[in-house]
Every structure is written in structure tokens, then in C-alpha cells.
Amino acid sequence: MQRNMQTKESTKHKIKRKDSTLVDGNTKDNEKRTNALRRRYERTTSNDELSENRKNQYTKAKKEYQAAIKREKIKSWKQYCTTTSPNNPWNEIYKVANNKTRSKKMITTLQKSDGTKTETMIETLQLMLDQLIQEDNHKEDTTYHMTIRKQTKQSLYTTDDNEFTEKEVRQFIESLHPKKAPGPNGITNEIVKLVFKRIPIKMTVICNACLRTGCFPDNWKITKMLPIVKPGRENSADTSKYRPISLLNTEGKVLGKVLSKRIMHHLFKTEYLNEHQYGFTPQKSTVDAAMEMKQYIELHLERGGVVIMVSLDVHGAFDSVRWSAILQRLREAKCPRNLYYLAQDYLRERKAIITINSFNMGKNITRGCPQESCCGPSFWNIQ
16 A cells, blocks of 8 residues: 555656647657656665665656757747637647647658559559568469468368357447447447347347357458557658557457457467467466566576577567468367357458558458457467
8 A cells, every 4th residue: 555655646647748749859759868867866776875866867757858949839829820710720739739630641642562653543552551460372372372271171070169149249238339430331449339238139139140150241351440640751652651450340240359359269269379378368478478587597697607689579460360371270279160160261361451541442362460359469479
């Protein structure tokens, strides 16, 4: 209790910035530096002289930061006065006060692999789809990959798992955020929650019908893709400046979630997954991975050993997952038959669409785990 009270007490002086649109990069750096000096000063308790020195450093940095904020406010006000229409000057103030301002993201021309640039919107969208959605080319298969593809199409003779319960479906639907953007069909999370509240048995019946038939509805496989520009790369002409965000239909997310939870329950029960897997794993985090690495290094250094660590960052790892590898791992783990067939159909004939203004274009998805999907993290751990 005492430590909790001290933590709460120490954070009351933290400098807060309500509107990030008022500051530039240098001011943000000043804020980080000021907060770092404050934390260092507050943690210095055993040396009075050092504490006084660090207090003076923090006080000086705080004054500089407050002066920078004041300059940015004046600059922002002058800019507002010169750009706002005199006919309705309060319209923009209302938007800022209610956090309703939006910056318009324009799709710009992109550079092709041959060095030329796209000339039309259709050409730009096509290039974005080709670069952001990787294809699973069967012609590039090795003998190993060809064997796996054949095995995944063979019948599976494991026992069926139990049907989904209303409690499982309810837990996920109640956890849906009401403000999340809907998928291509426009049905929001809030609508699904209200419908389930009135007729809870219907959604469970639909999910169990899909489980029995091994059929994931085609309309729930359609992904609405939003290209989000990565920070600091607004002026780039390369397609890598976009991060694709997938918007899925809520009904499909419900079925995908209960499916992935059942599959992960089976994998944990049979201890199929590696115990050192920390990503997308319940009750584990990157902190646990860092602590285990720290203990490993300390142990070998105490024994006079040498530790070499290699860190890999795989480009487009989530988008490069082979579906045949996922299905093969499920077969190796003796996944229940009905869960396997439903997962197999989930990974069949998926499609992504992108809509900009009046232009609409789509492309079939043949590999990868959709961003923002419920099954994506689970399938990533499996493969």
C-alpha cells in the first residue's frame, strides 16, 4: 500500500500535454528529457548533494520546456488567425475543443520497381495491392512444400471437439469495443452486441452450424483494407510507407475468435507449443522474455563464459505465413477434426478490397495472417 501511494504521489508533477498538435519534434524531445530528469531526481533519496544537483537540472529543463510550449501556442494561434475564415471563426475552435479535427490523407503517386511512377488512381491502387498482399506462388514450391500441400488436403481422422457454448460466444461479444470501425458489411460491434442481447442463442447456433459443416461463410472472409501512412514517411513514394489495417466483419471475428480459442486450448493442453514462446501468449509478455534472457546471460558470465546474441527482424513476417504450414502444424498437433476443417475453410478464398473515393479494387489473399484479425496471432504462433 505504501509503495502504491508513493507511485501515485510521484506522478502528480508529471508534465501533461493535452493537444499534441501544438508541439513540434523538438518540443516533444524537450518533454521526454524533462520527464526523465524529473524521474531521476525523485529516485535520488540517499545522497542530498546529488539530489539537490538533479533538482536544479530538472527545474531548469522544466522552465525551458514550458517556454517552448508557450512559443508553440503563440505560433499555433497566429497560424489559426491567418487561415480561418472570418465568416465563421468559431467553427474550427469547436472542432479542436471536441477533438474532431482530422488531417486529410491523400493517396499520392507511387514508385514502381522499374523506377517509373504510377499515373492513375487505378494504377496506384493496383500497385498497393500487389506490394502489400503477397501471393503464394505454387511454382516456387520446393519438394518439401509440395509434399505439405498434398498432406493438408488429405482426410483427418481425429475426434471432433465439443460444440461452442453460449458462454464462449458471449464472452467475446461482450468484450467488443463499441467504437471500433465496422467491416465491409457496415454492421458495427454495437449492433452485434444488441442483437446478441435479444437473441443470444441464434449466434451460437450459427457458429455451431459452421463448426459441424466445416464452412466459414464467404462474406465473413472479405477484408476491407485501409492503408495507413507510417509516421515520418508522408513524402515517400515507396509502397512500404503504408501499413495495411484490415477491417473484418464482426460476425466473422466472433466465429474466428471462438475457433482460435478452442485451437489454442488444445495446443496448450497437449503442450505442443514451445514453452519459450512469449509473443501472443496468455500471461506472458516481452518483459518475461527479457528477464529470462537476462538470467541466462548472468549465469554464463558468472561462469566466465561468453554470450553472443543475434536479433532478427523479418520483413513482412506476418504477411508471409504459408497457410499450408499452419494446417500441417495443426495436423501434427492432432487438432480435433471439426476445428481443423473449419480452420481450413477459414484460410480458403479470402479477399481484400480497398476503396479510395469512387475507386474500388480487390485482390485474393493466398497467404499471411490478416492484421487486426482474431485468428492471426494464434496462427502465427502455430506455424
